[in-house]
Amino acid sequence: MIPLEHVIGLSAILFAIGVVGVLVRRNVIVVLMSIELMLNAVNLAFVGFNRAWPGSEGAPSLDGQVFVLMVIAVAAAEVAVGLGIVISMFRNRDSVDLEEASLLRW
Amino acid sequence: MIPETIFVAVLAPIGFAAIGAMLVLLGEVLLSRSQSFLGRPWNARLVGSVLAGVSMLSLLLGLFVSIQWFASGDVQVFNPAHPLLQLDRFSALASALIITAALLSCALATYYLEVVGINHAEYYALLLLATAGMLTMVTAIDFLPLFVGLELMSIPLYALAGFDRRRLSSNESALKYFLIGSFASAVLLYGVALLYGATGSTSFAALREGFDPQSPLALTGLGLVVVGFAFKISAVPFHQWAPDVYEGAPSSVTAYMSVAVKATGVLALLRLLALGAAPLGGVGATVLDGPDAGLLDASLGQVLGGLAALSMIVGNLMAVIQDNVKRLLAYSSVAHAGYLLVGVAAGTAEAWSAAVFYLIVYTFMNLGAFAIVVALAQGGRDCERVASFAGLARARPGLAALMTIFLLALTGIPPTAGFFAKFGVFSAAVNVGLVPLAIIGVVMSVVSVYAYLRIPVLMYMHEPEEFAGAPAQAQSGERFVLLACAVAVLALGILPNGGTLLDFSLGEQRFALSVPSVLDWARAAVAFLVP
Numbered sequence: 112m113i114p115l116e117h118v119i120g121l122s123a124i125l126f127a128i129g130v131v132g133v134l135v136r137r138n139v140i141v142v143l144m145s146i147e148l149m150l151n152a153v154n155l156a157f158v159g160f161n162r163a164w165p166g167s168e169g170a171p172s173l174d175g176q177v178f179v180l181m182v183i184a185v186a187a188a189e190v191a192v193g194l195g196i197v198i199s200m201f202r203n204r205d206s207v208d209l210e211e212a213s214l215l216r217w
Numbered sequence: 218m219i220p221e222t223i224f225v226a227v228l229a230p231i232g233f234a235a236i237g238a239m240l241v242l243l244g245e246v247l248l249s250r251s252q253s254f255l256g257r258p259w260n261a262r263l264v265g266s267v268l269a270g271v272s273m274l275s276l277l278l279g280l281f282v283s284i285q286w287f288a289s290g291d292v293q294v295f296n297p298a299h300p301l302l303q304l305d306r307f308s309a310l311a312s313a314l315i316i317t318a319a320l321l322s323c324a325l326a327t328y329y330l331e332v333v334g335i336n337h338a339e340y341y342a343l344l345l346l347a348t349a350g351m352l353t354m355v356t357a358i359d360f361l362p363l364f365v366g367l368e369l370m371s372i373p374l375y376a377l378a379g380f381d382r383r384r385l386s387s388n389e390s391a392l393k394y395f396l397i398g399s400f401a402s403a404v405l406l407y408g409v410a411l412l413y414g415a416t417g418s419t420s421f422a423a424l425r426e427g428f429d430p431q432s433p434l435a436l437t438g439l440g441l442v443v444v445g446f447a448f449k450i451s452a453v454p455f456h457q458w459a460p461d462v463y464e465g466a467p468s469s470v471t472a473y474m475s476v477a478v479k480a481t482g483v484l485a486l487l488r489l490l491a492l493g494a495a496p497l498g499g500v501g502a503t504v505l506d507g508p509d510a511g512l513l514d515a516s517l518g519q520v521l522g523g524l525a526a527l528s529m530i531v532g533n534l535m536a537v538i539q540d541n542v543k544r545l546l547a548y549s550s551v552a553h554a555g556y557l558l559v560g561v562a563a564g565t566a567e568a569w570s571a572a573v574f575y576l577i578v579y580t581f582m583n584l585g586a587f588a589i590v591v592a593l594a595q596g597g598r599d600c601e602r603v604a605s606f607a608g609l610a611r612a613r614p615g616l617a618a619l620m621t622i623f624l625l626a627l628t629g630i631p632p633t634a635g636f637f638a639k640f641g642v643f644s645a646a647v648n649v650g651l652v653p654l655a656i657i658g659v660v661m662s663v664v665s666v667y668a669y670l671r672i673p674v675l676m677y678m679h680e681p682e683e684f685a686g687a688p689a690q691a692q693s694g695e696r697f698v699l700l701a702c703a704v705a706v707l708a709l710g711i712l713p714n715g716g717t718l719l720d721f722s723l724g725e726q727r728f729a730l731s732v733p734s735v736l737d738w739a740r741a742a743v744a745f746l747v748p
Contacts, residue, residue, distance in 0.1 A: 143396075153403065153406045164417035178361060181361060189371075197392065199382040200388035200392055209396075
């Protein structure tokens, strides 16, 4: 059995990669993927922690796994709206580069 | 296990908003196919007004339920087997405040949408869905509905920020809001995951029992959750998105966003701190000992106090150098997040009541200021530049006078309610020994005088620089919002503790106009959280 530390460690690494991706990359689609990576790190942490808190005999606790289902559903909705926003901007500007989204500043 | 009873009443305010959104969507599909309505030829304007009416009706029902609930003081939990939502005095007052903001925003939008050429009924559906999300957030007693509510609030708002999809600045506003908003949600969610790992449950009550202040897991989790909230209420240093998003979004959306999201964020944070993290650091570990002891652990109080100080300083200083009104008001909302956090950080029942009162006042004064910007929109674009306010007192004296009232309130000058709101928060901070915070707040309020009062000076003492044809009339919806906000700001300022404003008799008839004691409502609501 994989120890909990490894699961949480992997989740923390994935989350950190996601954060760095959001901060460093300038392509909107890649930033979107990095945010997805962060959400999946969250999911992994929830599933891992659920194994540490299995509930009692006869009354198993599935809080963490239920949360993961919610996160997956909400993330799908979020990406749908996000891609819609990216497309409407692409139509006006022909670019998905964040550096060029600089109309609003100071 | 199927619970024996499910108390549907708890869902009523949320349900009215959500069902209203669906009715609006259905209504648009059905109505826009017909050729005429009650003998009148059908046009987009009529459809818009009818659907705005439908959404306002559903919000009124929600408001009615919330007020009833607040008056009765009942406490009911949705799904007792696994408590997720709880309607009590605090959440009822919070719901009533958010629904009021949504109602005023609906009334504000009808004409504006037409002026800027984005008159689509989806606007109201999205607004109602966002409201449903906010109501879920302030009713939640578990992280699961808190998260679902947060997303239900945020996703429609991303779409609303980009609602004027042919305008590049609106696209850009939506894109920035979306990226930063979903980043913040992910950070908050990781915090929730860590707290779940530390306590084994996602409910606030379990957090309260299982929280171990020595455990790095729990502390990191709580820190990430606070950062997520700081993003949502745009506290410095998590505020950079606010000016861009507020400037680019359609003004009516900005008006709604700036008040409702902030109110939701602060109220949900108060609820989380009271129900979840209260005995953080062991029972009694507080900013101060004694009967007036604070509710927060000293370290968390210091973090929130630091955020408050930074927000007040950066928000007010940046507001001074803005030449765009929407951007100025955006930085002003950052500064107000700071004043609100002073109340949250002080952490006594008195301070939290002051913070809730501040939120109520802030809702009216900020919505009013944005309503002026909305009412000035002409010929498909906003009247955004500070310079374009020059000479407004001559062209549109009514609007200029109201704008002056709202700006005086935002500055915190008596007899407007803004003064009492600030006074309450700062005196509560002084009472728990947070003197430096109060001093920063007062000094920065003085700085903000320059930022805000530039506009009245321009309006009253300068010649108009441009005349864009005959001045337009404010529409009935806008007039209603402006008057409601102005009356609230003045009445709460003259009589913050409630009382009789007018009492006279004409012949046999006796007239009395009394102001409800909103401060007492805030106290009653907080007393539920902090007995």
